[in-house]
Amino acid sequence: MSVLINGKELAKEIRLELKEKVEKENLSPMLAVILCGDDAASKVYVRNKSKACDEVGIKFKEYLLPSETKQEELLSLIDKLNNDSEVDGILLQSPIPKGLNIEEAFARISPEKDVDGFNPYNVGKLVIGEDGFIPCTPYGIMKMFEKYNIDLHGKKAVVIGRSNIVGKPTAQCLLSKNATVTICHSKTKDLKEELKEADVIVAAVGVRALVKADMVKDGVVVIDVGMNRNDEGKLCGDVDFEEVSKKASYITPVPGGVGPMTIAMLMNNVVKAHIQRNHKR
Numbered sequence: 001m002s003v004l005i006n007g008k009e010l011a012k013e014i015r016l017e018l019k020e021k022v023e024k025e026n027l028s029p030m031l032a033v034i035l036c037g038d039d040a041a042s043k044v045y046v047r048n049k050s051k052a053c054d055e056v057g058i059k060f061k062e063y064l065l066p067s068e069t070k071q072e073e074l075l076s077l078i079d080k081l082n083n084d085s086e087v088d089g090i091l092l093q094s095p096i097p098k099g100l101n102i103e104e105a106f107a108r109i110s111p112e113k114d115v116d117g118f119n120p121y122n123v124g125k126l127v128i129g130e131d132g133f134i135p136c137t138p139y140g141i142m143k144m145f146e147k148y149n150i151d152l153h154g155k156k157a158v159v160i161g162r163s164n165i166v167g168k169p170t171a172q173c174l175l176s177k178n179a180t181v182t183i184c185h186s187k188t189k190d191l192k193e194e195l196k197e198a199d200v201i202v203a204a205v206g207v208r209a210l211v212k213a214d215m216v217k218d219g220v221v222v223i224d225v226g227m228n229r230n231d232e233g234k235l236c237g238d239v240d241f242e243e244v245s246k247k248a249s250y251i252t253p254v255p256g257g258v259g260p261m262t263i264a265m266l267m268n269n270v271v272k273a274h275i276q277r278n279h280k281r
């Protein structure tokens with residue numbers, strides 16, 4: 001049986017530490033979130049981010065834009081928030097309605113307020129190993145490895161999924177810890193072949209039960225970023241948890257694994273942005 005990596009508990013610890021820091025140092029961080037369109041899942045994510053902000057002592061401002069919003073209007077809101085000295089972090093919730101260019105919008109967010117780490121400047125910093133903002137999900141995953149003393153040095157790590165939000169930055173983070181990293185995606189010829197020697201698997205594709213027990217080796221560490229629904233409507237990941245957990249040394253559950261860590265690291269990034277911006281003033 002494997003050790004369950006308890007993201008819910010670790011996220012709670014991180015939020016508590018941040019709350020204490022905010023109180024002790026008398027900080028007044030503020031996060032501005034832009035929600036454009038009416039994606040149901042995004043509304044839930046934004047509500048959870050708002051709750052976490054309340055808990056930590058981060059001011060939360062929400063900007064709701066209709067689905068018909070024009071690119072220029074979105075960019076001008078970002079400009080306004082870039083210029084608002086009270087705002088420390090700006091988060092544009094993904095996805096946004098079709099027809100809008102999210103990459104252009106991410107690039108417009110000032111790098112010093114880019115708490116998601118999606119601006120090409122921060123993406124570049126991560127690639128060259130300089131301090132910047134690390135995207136929250138990969139950052140949360142790295143905190144889990146740290147907390148559970150999972151050494152990545154020289155390990156074979158396979159990331160399934162190549163999104164800009166999770167797959168690519170996670171691969172970069174693993175590389176920075178000296179893992180040998182493979183990225184698999186929808187065009188990968190033989191996923192089973194790629195996974196069979198993996199010491200660490202990070203699954204982030206959004207395909208329910210894609211990773212099965214016969215694809216992984218004994219003792220593998222499994223991080224499941226998937227957020228899918230099963231036939232009963234229950235939340236489940238990209239990994240067949242029941243079976244894979246019998247072979248894994250460590251595994252994250254869904255829910256209660258990576259999800260809460262993403263939000264905790266967002267809180268971390270907002271507090272960091274606030275401190276860095278105040279130093280500069």
Ligand code: GUN
Nearest residue numbers: 091092093094095116136
């Ligand atoms: N949509 C899904 N995950 C994320 C995230 O980490 N940040 C933003 N902005 N949108 C998301």
